[in-house]
Amino acid sequence: xxxxxxxxxxxxxxxxxxxxxxxxxxLQEGNRRLQVxxxxxxxxxxxxxxxxxxxxxxxxxIANLAIQNKDEQLRGVLEAHGxxxxxxxxxxxxxxxxxxxxxxR
Numbered sequence: 695x696x697x698x699x700x701x702x703x704x705x706x707x708x709x710x711x712x713x714x715x716x717x718x719x720x721l722q723e724g725n726r727r728l729q730v731x732x733x734x735x736x737x738x739x740x741x742x743x744x745x746x747x748x749x750x751x752x753x754x755x756i757a758n759l760a761i762q763n764k765d766e767q768l769r770g771v772l773e774a775h776g777x778x779x780x781x782x783x784x785x786x787x788x789x790x791x792x793x794x795x796x797x798x799r
Contacts, residue, residue: 753777
C-alpha cells in the first residue's frame with residue numbers, strides 16, 4: 695500500500711497547482727482591468743492640464759473684449775461664473791491696454 699499514498703500526494707499536488715493557476719488567471723484579469731482604469735484617468739488628467747491653459751487664454755480674450763467694447767452683459771456673464779474683471783488704469787501713450795481677468799472664487 696505504499697504506492698497509494700504517493701498517488702494521492704501527487705494527485706493532491708496536481709490539483710493544488712491547477713487551483714493556483716486559476717487564481718493566477720483571475721488576478722491577472724483584475725490587474726489588467728485596474729491598469730486600464732488608471733490609464734484612462736491618467737489620460738483625463740493630462741488632457742485637463744493641457745486644456746486649463748487654453749481656458750485661461752479664452753477667458754482673458756473674452757475679458758479684454760468686454761473691456762474694449764464696454765459690454766456689461768459679457769462682464770456679467772464672466773462675473774456670474776466667478777471671474778472678476780480688473781478695470782485697467784486710464785490709457786496713457788505707450789500703455790498696453792486691458793489687464794487679464796482675476797479669478798476670484
